Amino acid sequence: MDTRRLGYFVRVVDIGNITRAAESLHITQSALSQHISGLESEFKTRLLERTGRGVAVTGPGRSLYRYAQGILRLEKAARIDLRNGTGSPAGLVTVGLASYSMASGAAIPLLRVVRERYPDIQLQLIQNLTVVMSQAVLLGQVDMALIYDPGHVKGVVFERVLEEDFHLITSARAPRVPARGDEVTLKQAATLDFLLPSEVHTVRRITDAAFHAAGLHCSIAAEIEPSMVLRDAVVNGLGATILPLSAARTYFAPDEVRAYRFSDAHMRTGMSLCTSEVQPLSEAADLVAQVLRGLLAEVQDGAARGYRSSDTVS
Incomplete structure (x- = not known):
């Protein structure tokens, strides 16, 4: 197998356009197309589909892309x-x-x-x-x-x-959550709007499961995947989030947020x-x-x- 061709294929998938991929690789578009055709002949399957905007990867192409990255x-x-x-x-x-x-x-x-x-x-x-x-x-x-x-x-x-409990994280600019010392209940947290990753993420799944088990609704203001976007949104008081304390220490400065334990939920990861x-x-x-x-x-x-x-x- 020609690993150079695999590298060309990965570049095309990453960019999504053969012309721009060829420019980035400093080869002609026709030469790059020949390399892709050679891979498709070698694997006896279509790896890319041409579209009006560029190329889309096929199912077999996605599989090859994952293996090619490892190789x-x-x-x-x-x-x-x-x-x-x-x-x-x-x-x-x-x-x-x-x-x-x-x-x-x-x-x-x-x-x-x-x-x-x-x-x-x-x-x-x-x-x-x-x-x-x-x-x-x-x-x-x-x-x-x-x-x-x-x-x-x-x-x-x-x-x-490492094992940790999840904490409620709110902006230091926002009003304090009514709490007993450093602890809040899920019912108190349920009054807030949350900024969390999508449903496939472990943080979200643990959070949703805890609220569901308590018969409470977790109000999602926005699903945010880039972690630094979530950081800025929480600091600016656009919503609360739920994280392990060490993660909160990683993302936030000491004076930017408040952290609360959950007194009535076992949210541990x-x-x-x-x-x-x-x-x-x-x-x-x-x-x-x-x-x-x-x-x-x-x-x-x-x-x-x-x-x-x-x-x-x-």
């Missing part, structure tokens, strides 16, 4: 590893990070420690993927992923590294390090995983020391 990543990792002549750990290590979690907050510390200890390891940190993170690990698109634990998924292993069950980690990836475990242990210790959540996120 191209492994090829890049091999080139980096083989070019290294220092004898120190080297290679490309890709880490997936769950949105609306403390995983984003671990990114900079992880990058800093890896750069200090293992300068020949190249990190690739990814948050938004076209498939769920566990499937990305399964397909070889990422080496590991720090995600909300979804339960059993065939082919991958989940190592629980676990973060897990997801790796392949069949493909062992490379030396470089294993070292990165060890660093990540150490950073998460510090986060867990910090959470265990307590806080005064109803004042601000601190």
Whole structure:
């Protein structure tokens, strides 16, 4: 299989237009079309459909796109590893990070420690993927992923590294929620409008399940996927949200929001390090995983020391 053709195919799917993809690749449109036709002949199936606006990927094309990302990543990792002549750990290590979690907050510390200890390891940190993170690990698109634990998924292993309770997060500019100390009830929270991710996200599913079990309605003002958009919307008082406290500490400055525990709901989640069950980690990836475990242990210790959540996120 010609990996160059796979790279061309991935670029066309990403851009959605053969002409613009050819320009970005610095080849002619006819040459790029021939490469795509060659792939379709090799796999004996149509991968792209031409439309008035460009191209649309077919079902088989989407499958090839996912596998191609993993293949191209492994090829890049091999080139980096083989070019290294220092004898120190080297290679490309890709880490997936769950949105609306403390995983984003671990990114900079992880990058800093890896750069200090293992300068020949190249990190690739990814948050938004076209498939769920566990499937990305399964397909070889990422080496590991720090995600909300979804339960059993065939082919991958989940190592629980952190457990937290969800908190109600409101803007410091908004009126205080009537509360007993740092605790609120679901009924009190149900009077608010919420900004949450879509129904497929773990944060949303846990929230919806808790309100439903209490016979209450969770009023959704807006579904927001980009986490920084949600951050700005909450800070500006456009709605409340629900997050683990460590995630709130990641997204918000201490004086921007207030955090409240739920006194009558068990809204708890676990973060897990997801790796392949069949493909062992490379030396470089294993070292990165060890660093990540150490950073998460510090986060867990910090959470265990307590806080005064109803004042601000601190």
